[in-house]
Amino acid sequence: MRYSGWQVLAQGLTGNRGWHPAWRSPDPRPDYDIVLIGGGGHGLATAFYLAKEHGLTNVAVLEKGYLGGGNVGRNTTIVRANYMLPGNSEFYSHSLKLWEKLSGELNYNVMHSQRGIINLFHSDGQRDAYARRGNAMINQGDDAILLDREGVRQILPYLNFDQTRFPIYGGLWHKRGGTARHDAVAWGYARGADRRGVDLIQNCEVTGIDIEAGRVRGVQTTRGAIRVKKVGIVVAGRSSQVAAMAGLRLPIESHILQAFVTEGLKPAIDHVVTYGMGHFYISQSDKGGLVFGGDLDFYASYAARGNLPMAEHVMEAGMTLMPMIGKAKLLRSWGGIMDMSPDGSPIIDKTGIEGLYLNCGWCYGGFKAVPGSGYSFAHLIAQDRPHAPAARFRLDRFATGHGLMDEEGTGSQHNLH
């Protein structure tokens, strides 16, 4: 069924009996041309673009839990293209353009809201860095406005401008940035892929990858063996374990990133605001909850929950920046498993094994990349050559030293990202 205002009206008048599940639930077939391991945002987007852009529909997405039950279902939903380094800038620029037409393309409202992102700065040096970043964003065809202190005060009057340690000097305003409804992104891509014939198979864990003579032959799963020509690993958070089934050792260390949501409040925060000095970022969801987070917990973890020191740190930073949120009641917190690469940038590449492709290392920023990642990974799998905007996301860049994308300038070392 194609969703429309007319359908809402028609179904409303006929007892809402015509709505159907948004995707089928087929049993796995014994063979496919392409299997994608991982039914999260990136995997579902890849399946959708394989079908839509390349006409490949003999495809299965294998998900060990339920669709969208991983990181795409637990993140702070920010969408932006405020990157600077070659490799990252054209990729996220491409991804943002896909976001802007996504609801129409999927016939599914992903609630993409370009409410604008303001990155605050707190020193002359940081102002220079943001001016440079803003210029890079404009050069890549995106938007950026450098605000001075009074400019920020006009837009965000509720901030505490009188902090003694990190006074607000201004901000970099990325108007096309914003948020989207994370679950809807997964569901929209799932429905779009299913409608084009892709099999979405839930509760199906991959337990082995069959390789003969350096070539992928199939996968072993909890629902039987599947013969397959090409396999894409797109399992952020579990990349190391799945790749190990193919004998690969990845430049990945998994860390936990916590986020927090308050009770629903009246609209108060109209933008996404980031406070780099305090490691804090915040937006308000369409339901009214304040959604915010900070840094990684900074040690290898798969616990899907953090520890209290980082929670305390985030609350302190939030209270420093906007004391008004102090009376909001915190409803819940959660931790997502981030597969961190040494330079903080992603990997979309072939592996040394023919027919095996890898999409991982999204670190703390996988959500905004969902459309671009899916589009580029589908291109790589379908055509066996990298898609131009993602051509620098090479697996071997750590070995060669060429093309490292250390966006934060902290160094390409595991404990720094």
Place this chain on the structure above:
Amino acid sequence: MHIPCPLCGERDIREFTYKGHETYLARPAAGSAQPLWDDYLHNRENPAGRTRDLWFHGQGCGAWLLVTRDTVTHQVLGAHLSREADDAG
């Protein structure tokens, strides 16, 4: 999380800085071939479960510790001085 420092006793995690997997102790010899260095610096086992990693007790005794812990439960199973790593096996 608390880490049982062999010199200071059990201390809050905030006193420590994380370095990473004990791979960092197996430093290739100077002049080793490039693939060894890549493996040492970047590639990781990254286990979901029991692991051993290096922590620096910067706000305590200043020692480097090898901590055995579970990455799924956050349970800390033990810690000893990294210079005694060979003795501890």
